[in-house]
Amino acid sequence: MNKSRTEATFLSPIVESRRWVEGVTFPSDRPLLNVSQAAPADPPPLGLRQALAEAALNQDDAHLYGAVLGREELRTALAVQMSEHYSATVSANQIGITSGCNQAFAATIAALCGEGDEVIIPVPWYFNHKMWLDLSDVTACPLQVGDDMLPSLETAKAMITPRTKAIVLVTPNNPTGVEYPEGLVQAFFDLARSKGLTLIVDETYRDFDSRSGAPHQLFQTEGWEQTLVHLYSFSKAYRLTGHRVGAIATSSARLYEMEKFLDTVTICPSQLGQIGATWGIHNLQDWLGGEREEILARKQAILDGFPTLEAKGWRLLGCGAYFAYVEHPFDLAAEEIAKQLVTEASILMLPGTMFMPTGDKTAERQFRIAFANVDAAGISELFGRLASFTPPNPS
Incomplete structure (x- = not known):
């Protein structure tokens, strides 16, 4: 059975x-x-909690269904923030808001993979990534890291098969904490693009990277959205863990496919959580x-x-x-x-x-x-x- x-x-x-x-x-x-x-x-800090309370009391749409890919004001605010952080141009139609970053990963896999496909994932891995691949009947292909806790590009290249759909990187890494060097991230992007694969980069902890400025230049690459799916979480940035707000940056065509998954699972992200995340972007950077x-x-x-x-x-x-x-x-x-x-x-x-x-x-x-x-x-x-x-x- x-x-x-x-x-x-x-x-x-x-x-x-x-x-x-x-x-x-x-x-x-x-x-x-x-x-x-x-x-x-x-x-969350008091100001954000007050913004949530005021929205709950005074904004009727905070309690209603909203757009599957998120509120336009949050998508726009995040696109502007990312454009500034990465010294690139990211537009609102390349942003989707999800019910947490775990759901961002789930939506990505649902849009990219069918049963029996393969995803290369460095180990030690983030366990929820492995769990979702299991739940999707997608094979997680473990890419062992070296003594420096960094994945080998050449080993990954040798692991690619006709069933491979994506490579996953998490930086700063969960569970090791290691920050992946810019050159390594770029090399994995180049490999994925040359093989027609998708590079999934989870930067849930990007706000706590010890490096100043952009940790990589992927968003500056022409046509980045055809290869890259970028994942982010507002939970860690603004202490919104219970409100479940995450984000995806990729092509509008890919978001169209992800929208089918998101509409089936949650219909829309938490309205209050999105209002809080938008307020955080505008008011909590210091x-x-x-x-x-x-x-x-x-x-x-x-x-x-x-x-x-x-x-x-x-x-x-x-x-x-x-x-x-x-x-x-x-x-x-x-x-x-x-x-x-x-x-x-x-x-x-x-x-x-x-x-x-x-x-x-x-x-x-x-x-x-x-x-x-x-x-x-x-x-x-x-x-x-x-x-x-x-x-x-x-x-």
Whole structure:
């Protein structure tokens, strides 16, 4: 008997890891340090919340169906912002608004792929990307990264088959935090264009890139929209996680196909969320700059404090945006250690096995640390607990 589409994939690591802490009582002097999820825990700034409240009270259309591809004012505002950020020309008809960036990816795959097609995706991968490919009966072809956590162009080129439809890049990367160099991103674009493939670039964390200015020049390339599908999230920029607002930039012809998927799934993105995102673009750029500086300060705290763990045999494999990716020194598999860390050290973080193909042995040595909600003092506490941790002897 055939499996259902949901039976064909795994349980979300976020959902699974939450079960590890259910019913666990943490000591008052050692509260839980949750570094499992890369999402802001605080609500949007007050001004944005006031804008949402005023829209809810006074804008009738905030409660009605809207355009499938999003409100025109948000599409225009994002196009202007992207044009300025990337020193390029992006138009509103090349922008589609979605119910979160996960849906942006889902709509992209629905428009590009049929059952049995293939998508090349670097590993460690963002687990929801793999889950959606599974749910779509699209084969995720794992592209192993090197010691620098960067994917190999030549390896990707060798993986292309007649069934290949797209290559996916996430930069700054989830889960490793690594920022992909401009030349590497451009080389993957050139490869995709030469082979008639689509390059999907997910820049959910672009607002927290340590580099100033545009991280690549893809949007300056003539005809970029024929090869590139660019994904973005307002959740991280303006703390709109619960409102689910993401975006796609690509050709209007591709958006036409994606519109069919979006109309079937959600009909339109959240009106209030879109109103909040538009307000954020126009009013929160200085505030967002401060948020970026705080995240970069936490990245520096990771780099400055890691020698404490390095002395215990840990290795830092990647760091940036919201994430650090590390290798542990123990003989046990990472998932077993992760469960022990909950009870023995009051730490919840995700093992590398949640970002790798089943059976990958390197994943058993790896962890992702999400530090979006852990400040410098919390990072110091985290490293102190990890440095003191020794897995209990098996019973």
